[in-house]
Amino acid sequence: MFIPDMLFQDWTGIARTIVVGALAYAGLVAFLRISGKRTLAKLNAFDLVVTVALGSTLATILLSESVALAEGLVAFGLLIGLQWLVARASVGSTRFARMVRSEPSLLLRDGEMLRGAMARERVTEEELEEAIRNSGKADRTQLAAVVLESDGSFSVIEGPVRDLPGMDKSH
Structure with a gap:
């Protein structure tokens, strides 16, 4: 050729x-x-x-x-x-x-990292902190929750933890 x-x-x-x-x-x-x-x-x-x-x-x-x-x-x-x-x-x-679909996973509750859930989802502490920073929040202790959504994105929720629909809070 x-x-x-x-x-x-x-x-x-x-x-x-x-x-x-x-x-x-x-x-x-x-x-x-x-x-x-x-x-x-x-x-x-x-x-x-x-x-x-x-x-x-x-x-x-x-x-x-x-x-x-x-x-x-x-x-x-x-x-x-x-x-x-x-x-x-x-x-x-x-x-x-x-x-066929994964469920959302709670990775942080009331500012505390849920290490078992993070390990199951293969999310590192650095990745979780990055998601928090990307949301414009600086202090994770002021957060109600961080959720790994079924599409792989992170949702950062401020304020007190309430009943988050579709979430298994037993982690």
């Missing part, structure tokens, strides 16, 4: 990338509009996997001449359809929802 081949092969490949890329992108946008906002929600690890898979599928359609546009659109439809089915089943069944 010559170096020029790595930089430019022919206009046919470029034209294919432009045409198929535009059509694949339009198809993906159409599927996402039909499927609704939940498809690309950042709610849990499963949602992240589907989002990454959609991006990977788009890249494959764009760059692999062995994948036809129709096959790529079917792959989009399959991924989005499966995501829709999982979301629908999660709404209808608490048991199924627990299988």
Whole structure:
């Protein structure tokens, strides 16, 4: 393989990338509009996997001449359809929802780090302190709670600890 081949092969490949890329992108946008906002929600690890898979599928359609546009659109439809089915089943069944979704975890209560919960979630003291700083708070002893949400983000809650919905406070 010559170096020029790595930089430019022919206009046919470029034209294919432009045409198929535009059509694949339009198809993906159409599927996402039909499927609704939940498809690309950042709610849990499963949602992240589907989002990454959609991006990977788009890249494959764009760059692999062995994948036809129709096959790529079917792959989009399959991924989005499966995501829709999982979301629908999660709404209808608490048991199924627990299988595919993680629950939020209380990592700090009344200013005290809950080391057992932090160890289970693999969150270091430094990461917890960073989350507190990022929220604009300086003193963790003035906080009611820090929660590791199911999407991996941190929620920092000021004031007295109250009944936090969806939280297991037995940590």
